[in-house]
Amino acid sequence: MIRVVLPPHLRTLAHVRGEVMLDVPGRVTRGSVLDALEAKYPMLRGTIRDHVTQQRRPFLRFFACERAVSHGPPDAPLPDAVVQGTEPFVILGAIAGG
Amino acid sequence: MSRVRVLVGTRKGAFILTADGKRKQWDVSGPHFAGWEIYHVKGSPADPNRLYASQSSGWFGQVIQRSCDGGKTWETPGGGVTKLPDGTPAGESNKFVYDTSPDTGNPLTTHQWYDGTQHPWEFKRVWHLEPSLTDPDTVYAGVEDAALFRTSDGGNTWQELAGLRGHGTGPKWQPGAGGMCLHTILLDPSDPRRMHVAISAAGAFRTDDAGKTWRPINRGLHSQFIPDPTAEVGHCVHRIALHPSRPNVLFMQKHWDVMRSDDAGDSWREVSGNLPTDFGFVIDVHAHEPETIYVVPIKSDSEHYVPDGKLRVYRSRAGGNEWEALTQGLPQRDCYVNVLRDAMAVDSLDACGVYFGTTGGQVYLSADAGDNWAPIVRDLPAVLSVEVQTLR
Numbered sequence: 180m181i182r183v184v185l186p187p188h189l190r191t192l193a194h195v196r197g198e199v200m201l202d203v204p205g206r207v208t209r210g211s212v213l214d215a216l217e218a219k220y221p222m223l224r225g226t227i228r229d230h231v232t233q234q235r236r237p238f239l240r241f242f243a244c245e246r247a248v249s250h251g252p253p254d255a256p257l258p259d260a261v262v263q264g265t266e267p268f269v270i271l272g273a274i275a276g277g
Numbered sequence: 278m279s280r281v282r283v284l285v286g287t288r289k290g291a292f293i294l295t296a297d298g299k300r301k302q303w304d305v306s307g308p309h310f311a312g313w314e315i316y317h318v319k320g321s322p323a324d325p326n327r328l329y330a331s332q333s334s335g336w337f338g339q340v341i342q343r344s345c346d347g348g349k350t351w352e353t354p355g356g357g358v359t360k361l362p363d364g365t366p367a368g369e370s371n372k373f374v375y376d377t378s379p380d381t382g383n384p385l386t387t388h389q390w391y392d393g394t395q396h397p398w399e400f401k402r403v404w405h406l407e408p409s410l411t412d413p414d415t416v417y418a419g420v421e422d423a424a425l426f427r428t429s430d431g432g433n434t435w436q437e438l439a440g441l442r443g444h445g446t447g448p449k450w451q452p453g454a455g456g457m458c459l460h461t462i463l464l465d466p467s468d469p470r471r472m473h474v475a476i477s478a479a480g481a482f483r484t485d486d487a488g489k490t491w492r493p494i495n496r497g498l499h500s501q502f503i504p505d506p507t508a509e510v511g512h513c514v515h516r517i518a519l520h521p522s523r524p525n526v527l528f529m530q531k532h533w534d535v536m537r538s539d540d541a542g543d544s545w546r547e548v549s550g551n552l553p554t555d556f557g558f559v560i561d562v563h564a565h566e567p568e569t570i571y572v573v574p575i576k577s578d579s580e581h582y583v584p585d586g587k588l589r590v591y592r593s594r595a596g597g598n599e600w601e602a603l604t605q606g607l608p609q610r611d612c613y614v615n616v617l618r619d620a621m622a623v624d625s626l627d628a629c630g631v632y633f634g635t636t637g638g639q640v641y642l643s644a645d646a647g648d649n650w651a652p653i654v655r656d657l658p659a660v661l662s663v664e665v666q667t668l669r
Contacts, residue, residue: 188312188337192353222353222370226337230372238336272336 181212182267186239189227189270193220198267207262209241210253227270242269281624282347282666283632284328285640286315289658291330293318293348296653298626300644303653309351310342317619317662319406320347324413325666329432331403331418339402341370341418341432354432370432373400373420376439385442388422389451398422398442405619407462411469419459423450423476425488438488441474446493446510450479453513453532460618461517465524473527473542478513481529483542494542498531515558516618520567528570528597530560530618535572537597548597553584559621563646564629568596571631571647573616582613590633592647606650607641614639619662626667634660 183199190196201215217224228235233253235241240249244258244266260266279298285291290308309315313332321327330342330351342351354370375398377384390396401421409415414431424442426435450457461475470487473494480495493509503511513532520526529536529545533556536545549555554574563569572591576584583589588607591600614635624630631647634640638657643650 186336188334191311192337192340221355222340224369225371226340229338230369231374236336236338 284318286662287658321408321413376437421458480512497545550598558618
C-alpha cells in the first residue's frame with residue numbers, strides 16, 4: 180500500500196484523518212499515485228492538479244523521502260521506500276498569506 | 278411561524294444565521310468549510326433546503342458544495358466514490374472548462390488584459406451561484422474569468438453558456454482591480470428565457486432566449502475611466518437588482534453612479550441624486566415596495582470604506598434621486614469598513630428585513646426596512662456575501 184499525506188484542508192474535503200492508504204496498480208510514479216488518489220477520492224479532482232492540463236496547482240508541492248519530486252516527469256518512478264510503504268508520498272501546501 | 282435563514286460567505290468560511298420571524302434571537306452555525314474563501318452561498322427558491330456554496334482557495338482551487346438539509350450537512354456533488362458508466366470517477370462538480378468547441382458559437386480564447394494586450398481566458402473561481410426559480414437541480418454560476426456556467430444535475434457537472442463570451446464583444450472585456458468576474462445573475466420571474474448578468478469590467482448583458490444569444494445593455498452608462506466613456510462595453514458594473522413584480526425595472530450600482538433602467542436595460546439614466554458619493558458596491562430593492570431601494574455609499578474607488586467614518590445605508594423611496602441616510606444603530610464614528618457587492622439582501626416578511634455584511638465581519642439587520650439597525654454578529658471574518666431565505 181502506498182501512504183499519502185494530504186494537507187489538512189484536503190483531508191477535511193476527503194473526509195479522512197491521518198494518512199491515506201492507496202492501492203496503486205503498475206509502476207508507482209507521481210502520476211499513478213495521483214490517479215489512484217483521485218479515483219478513490221473524486222472530490223479531490225481539480226484541487227491538486229488542473230482538471231484539463233493535469234498541471235500541479237502552483238501552491239502545492241510533492242515530496243518523497245525528504246526530497247522534492249514536484250518538477251520531474253510524472254511517470255518517473257518514486258523511491259523504493261514509498262513503493263514499499265515505509266515512507267509516505269507527501270502533498271504539501273505552500274506556507275503563504277495570513 | 279415564519280423563519281429566516283441568513284447565508285453568509287466570508288474570507289474564512291461560511292456561517293448560517295437562523296431566527297424566527299421576530300428576528301430577535303439568532304442561532305449561529307459555522308464556520309462551515311473553515312479556512313476557505315466562501316464567495317457565495319444561496320438557496321434554491323424551488324426547494325429552500327437545497328443550498329449551494331462556492332468554496333475556493335488559492336492553494337486548492339474551486340470546490341462546489343451542496344446541502345439538501347438547509348446547511349446542516351454538506352457534500353461535494355459527484356464527490357463520492359461513484360463511477361460513470363465508463364468506469365471513471367464521477368466527481369466533476371468543480372470542473373469549469375470554457376467551451377471552445379466550434380459547434381456552440383464562436384470559440385473565444387482571449388480578452389483584453391490590463392495593458393491592452395489580448396490574454397487567454399483562465400478560470401479562477403465562482404463568484405456567484407444563482408439557483409433556478411423552478412428546479413433545485415439547475416443552477417447558474419458566474420465565474421472569473423468572466424463566463425456563465427449552468428448545471429442541470431445538482432452541481433455534478435457544469436457547462437458553459439458560451440454565447441455570452443462568444444457574442445462579439447468578449448475581446449474588449451478587461452479585468453477590474455478585483456479580477457474579471459461575472460458577479461450578478463438576475464433571472465426574470467415573468468419570462469424564463471430572459472436573464473441579465475453583469476461583469477466587471479465589461480458591463481451588463483441580457484439574453485432573451487435562455488442563454489443562447491446575448492447582447493450588451495449599457496446604453497446610458499458613462500464611465501470616465503475608459504477611453505470612450507459611453508462605449509458599448511468596458512463599464513465596471515458592480516451590481517444590478519430588480520424587484521420580482523417589475524422585472525423590467527433594473528437598478529445598478531456602477532463603479533461610480535447609481536443607475537436605473539425602465540426597459541430591461543435597453544437604456545439607463547442616473548439616479549445618484551443627493552448621495553454623498555455615488556461609488557459603492559451593493560444595491561437592493563425592498564421586498565414589498567418596488568420603488569424603495571438601498572445602497573451603501575463608499576468613499577471612492579481608491580478608498581474602499583464608508584465616508585467620514587460613518588456607516589450609513591441610503592434609502593430612496595422614489596426609485597432613486599432622493600435619498601435619506603439610515604444611521605440608527607450603525608456606527609457613526611471611526612468606522613472604515615466596506616460592503617461588498619453580494620453582501621446585501623432582503624427578507625420577505627411583512628416588515629421587510631434588510632441585511633448586509635461588512636469587511637469588518639459584522640452582519641447588520643434592520644427588521645423595519647432600514648429605520649433601525651442592529652448587528653446579528655459582529656466578529657466574523659470579512660464578509661463576502663449575504664443571502665436571506667424567508668421560510669414559511
